[in-house]
Amino acid sequence: xxxxxxxxxxxxxxxxxxxxxxxxxxxxxxxxxxxxxxxxxxxxxxxxxxxxxxxxxxxxxxxxxxxxxxxxxxxxxxxxxxxxxxxxxxxxxxxxxxxxxxxxxxxxxxxxxxxxxxxxxxxxxxxxxxxxxxxxxxxxxxxxxxxxxxxxxxxxxxxxxxxxxxxxxxxxxxxxxxxxxxxxxxxxxxxxxxxxxxxxxxxxxxxxxxxxxxxxxxxxxxxxxxxxxxxxxxxxxxxxxxxxxxxxxxxxxxxxxxxxxxxxxxxxxxxxxxxxxxxxxxxxxxxxxxxxxxxxxxxxxxxxxxxxxxxxxxxxxxxxxxxxxxxxxxxxxxxxxxxxxxxxxxxxxxxxxxxxxxxxxxxxxxxxxxxxxxxxxxxxxxxxxxxxxxxxxxxxxxxxxxxxxxxxxxxxxxxxxxxxxxxxxxxxxxxxxxxxxxxxxxxxxxxxxxxxxxxxxxxxxxxxxxxxxxxxxxxxxxxxxxxxxxxxxxxxxxxxxxxxxxxxxxxxxxxxxxxxxxxxxxxxxxxxxxxxxxxxxxxxxxxxxxxxxxxxxxxxxxxxxxxxxxxxxxxxxxxxxxxxxxxxxxxxxxxxxxxxxxxxxxxxxxxxxxxxxxxxxxxxxxxxxxxxxxxxxxxxxxxxxxxxxxxxxxxxxxxxxxxxxxxxxxxxxxxxxxxxxxxxxxxxxxxxxxxxxxxxxxxxxxxxxxxxxxxxxx
Numbered sequence: 001x002x003x004x005x006x007x008x009x010x011x012x013x014x015x016x017x018x019x020x021x022x023x024x025x026x027x028x029x030x031x032x033x034x035x036x037x038x039x040x041x042x043x044x045x046x047x048x049x050x051x052x053x054x055x056x057x058x059x060x061x062x063x064x065x066x067x068x069x070x071x072x073x074x075x076x077x078x079x080x081x082x083x084x085x086x087x088x089x090x091x092x093x094x095x096x097x098x099x100x101x102x103x104x105x106x107x108x109x110x111x112x113x114x115x116x117x118x119x120x121x122x123x124x125x126x127x128x129x130x131x132x133x134x135x136x137x138x139x140x141x142x143x144x145x146x147x148x149x150x151x152x153x154x155x156x157x158x159x160x161x162x163x164x165x166x167x168x169x170x171x172x173x174x175x176x177x178x179x180x181x182x183x184x185x186x187x188x189x190x191x192x193x194x195x196x197x198x199x200x201x202x203x204x205x206x207x208x209x210x211x212x213x214x215x216x217x218x219x220x221x222x223x224x225x226x227x228x229x230x231x232x233x234x235x236x237x238x239x240x241x242x243x244x245x246x247x248x249x250x251x252x253x254x255x256x257x258x259x260x261x262x263x264x265x266x267x268x269x270x271x272x273x274x275x276x277x278x279x280x281x282x283x284x285x286x287x288x289x290x291x292x293x294x295x296x297x298x299x300x301x302x303x304x305x306x307x308x309x310x311x312x313x314x315x316x317x318x319x320x321x322x323x324x325x326x327x328x329x330x331x332x333x334x335x336x337x338x339x340x341x342x343x344x345x346x347x348x349x350x351x352x353x354x355x356x357x358x359x360x361x362x363x364x365x366x367x368x369x370x371x372x373x374x375x376x377x378x379x380x381x382x383x384x385x386x387x388x389x390x391x392x393x394x395x396x397x398x399x400x401x402x403x404x405x406x407x408x409x410x411x412x413x414x415x416x417x418x419x420x421x422x423x424x425x426x427x428x429x430x431x432x433x434x435x436x437x438x439x440x441x442x443x444x445x446x447x448x449x450x451x452x453x454x455x456x457x458x459x460x461x462x463x464x465x466x467x468x469x470x471x472x473x474x475x476x477x478x479x480x481x482x483x484x485x486x487x488x489x490x491x492x493x494x495x496x497x498x499x500x501x502x503x504x505x506x507x508x509x510x511x512x513x514x515x516x517x518x519x520x521x522x523x524x525x526x527x528x529x530x531x532x533x534x535x536x537x538x539x540x541x542x543x544x545x546x547x548x549x550x551x552x553x554x555x556x557x558x559x560x561x562x563x564x565x566x567x568x569x570x571x572x573x574x575x576x577x578x579x580x581x582x583x584x585x586x587x588x589x590x591x592x593x594x595x596x597x598x599x600x601x602x603x604x605x606x607x608x609x610x611x612x613x614x615x616x617x618x619x620x621x622x623x624x625x626x627x628x629x630x631x632x633x634x635x636x637x638x639x640x641x642x643x644x645x646x647x648x649x650x651x652x653x654x655x656x657x658x659x660x661x662x663x664x665x666x667x668x669x670x671x672x673x674x675x676x677x678x679x680x681x682x683x684x685x686x687x688x689x690x691x692x693x694x695x696x697x698x699x700x701x702x703x704x705x706x707x708x709x710x711x712x713x714x
Contacts, residue, residue, distance in 0.1 A: 003092055003108055004081045007053040007066065010095055015067070019058065026054040034094050035139065037174050042132040045091025086112070090129055093136040102140040109137040135174055138164040142181055149184075154191040161185050186231035189213055190242050197249040201371075214246070214258075224262055225269040240269070244369075247273075251372045252281045263297075268304050271297055275310065280366050283317065283383060284373055288392050291317045309336045313358045317383070319393035321351045323400075328354070355380060587700065589664045591653050597621070597698065597705050598651055598668055605630070606646040611677070613638040623699050623706040641680070647673040654693070662700040667713070669693050 008015050011025045029050050034043055056062045084092060089112055096105050112133050141164025148157035165181045168174050196210030220230035224243055227236065234242060247255060255277040262270035275294045282290035295314035298307045308331035315324035328350060331337060336357065344353035359380050367373040383389060604617035613634050618627055637643060650671035658664040671691040676683045697709040 001086065001089065001112075002081050002083050003089070004104065005084075005092055005096070006070065006082060007056055009099070010049050010053040010092075011057065012095075012099060013057075017057075019060075022054070022057050026050065026058075029095075029098070032098060035135075037135055037177060038090075038094065039132055041087070041129070042090040042094060045088050046094040047091070049088060049091045049095060087129065090132040090136065093133065097136060097140060097143075100143065102144040105136055105140040109133050109140075131171075131173055134167050134171060135177065138167045138174070138177060138181070140164070141167070142177070142184070145181075145184065149188060149191070152191075154188060154195045158185065158188055158192055161188070183231060187233050189217060190232055190234065193217070194242075194246055194249065197246055201251070211254075211258075218262065223265040223267040223270065224273075225267055226265075243269075243273075247369045248374070249371055252277055252284065252370050255370065256281060268301060271301055272305070272307075275301075276366055276369065279314070279317075279362075280370055280373060283362060283378070284367070284376060286383070286386050286389055288318060288389055292396075306332045309333050309357075312354065313361065315399065316351070316354055316358055318396060319384075319390075320396070320399050321349070321354075323398075324354060325350050587661045589656055589658050589666065589698065589705070591656070593705070594653050594656055594666045594668070595651060597707065598653075598666070598670070598696065599648070601696075601707055602646070602648040602651075602670075602672070606644075606648070608634045609637065609644045609646070611643045611645075613643065621706055623701055623708045626707055626709055641678065643677050645675040645677070649673055650691075664698040664705070666696045666698060667693065668696065 008017070011017075011022060011029060013021055013025045017025070030047070034046065056066050089108065093105050093108060096108075113130070116130055141160050145157045145161035145164065148154075148160060161181050161184055165178060165185070168178045168181075193210050193213050196206050196213070199206045199210075201207070217230050217232065218224065218226075220228060221239065222228040224239065225236060232239075250258070256274065259270045259274035259277055263274050275297050278290040278294035278297070282288050282292075282294065291314055295311060295318065298311045298314065301307050302311075308327050312324045312327040312331070315321070315327060328337065328340065340350050340353035340357050342353065343356045344350045347353075359378055362380075363378040367376055367378060600621045604621045607614040607617040608630060615631055615634055618630050618634075622630060648670075650669075652669040653666065654669060655667040656664065669691060670693075673690070693713040695711045695713055696707050697711075698705050699708040700706075
């Protein structure tokens, strides 16, 4: 049979190739080994073709005659083609596969199999050549599908992969290759779902196919927060990001239908996402009855998650300001409470700040995740001025309110208050409100923007969605064909619930009635803390009681003449001692070297988050992923004219564990002070003497120890 292949293509060289290039190409091709599934006869046929091509092209006379014969071909379709025996075809297909010529493999293989069928010779007749041809065609489909995947043509990739799988399953050949293609199809499925659901709403068939695939995945996993394996390679946290990503392609009604069904498994995550759909529907369509349903759903979730702020907003949207204000103090969401207090100053209650917070929440955290609301402007003024809504709210039974609650704002005041809040929000979007509201949580601990901690195994699935959809929104990390990345909570994201308890005690807005009493207690505690710190510095470091896996910090080795000298870096722009830089050559982590590493980090943090935002300092001490997280946070603060002045007060090394010459873990207790500046003016967000325990994961890069990840323990 004649195939479109010449000797130059067999060796993979151009017609102008030099003798040296021909020799090198021949050697390289001989060293390449085909997949082990091919038969010995197929591999032998490939080798024979290589040897024949080399014999002609390496001989100058034979090569000249061959070139002239190609040019002398009278029929243009035959130029660059050659006659092969059927037994040689498999070898040619192997060579074409190495050149990624998948279309030609499919064409030649299909012609060969057609002749086999015409001759009543089927692969099931144990014909080795036929099986090798089918294998070559299936592997060509596999590689072609992966190329489409990389080009983000997900549906096309699926079609190509399924064609290759069909070739093998029809004849029940090569189960290992079948499994390889099947696993790719499983991992490709989330991408297909996103692509199909992103289609226009008019393309009903494709979007319905996307919903069908999504339902299959949910059933295989046991729900959004299920623990079963759907072979996609996505962990629970990765799947939550995937759900968050696809929400932007779904309408309000589609999300309501989806999460209503999923919440019945039961699924607390689906129940929480259903709340968002109900609130969005109630506000956008003027149907407060759905907000009433959302409030009831939140009540059922109260034992799993702090949902008091969301519940308070539902009360407000239902025209019950007294119940809303009574619910707020039950929340532990300190950042939201501070916002509400700040923008209620001068008012007899917290309703003005809650109005402002609710409208901002709807505009930034709710509407953008629905494809039919993404471009809709929220207006509580229009909401409360709607006669249908007013009639519904007036007909609701009032919620019981404690007689100790101030009755400053009534439901009759809500339309006027909504107008005032809307006007305030419109002007604030261009100034101080946008900065303080969007970045308050980052400023509190200089948390990198967009790098909030991803849920860990100790956090319930509902908390995971709260972190993705609530006031601590975190963008979704696109998954990759290999696997979705696993991110760990960092030093920048350590303000979880346990740590925020300490900060709540210092909140001037939430606890102003206890200000003077707290001041007196603080003086006593400060004196006691100083005495304890002085005593602790005289003691040897001991390992953390809660982390028995960490080994005690080893004593410092006696320096030798061969020990490298350590030079201190530039001083940070704060009044803190100048730390020494991380050791550059020593592979062993000691108490002294660990202290130097953490001090270098504190210095670099002060420079990067300081007034001049010297981001280059981070490259010297941080490794990925912490490096990207902190750079992103510093750039975000710089763009919003926010900077911090750090004072590094104290450091204690608790424990050290070195897993290998290039990996180590250090646990330390750090005390620092920070002042926060917005637009050149110091804010009230400064914190003093904040002590916390951190676990640093170190990695050795370019003969230097760097911090890869950080996690606050308390």
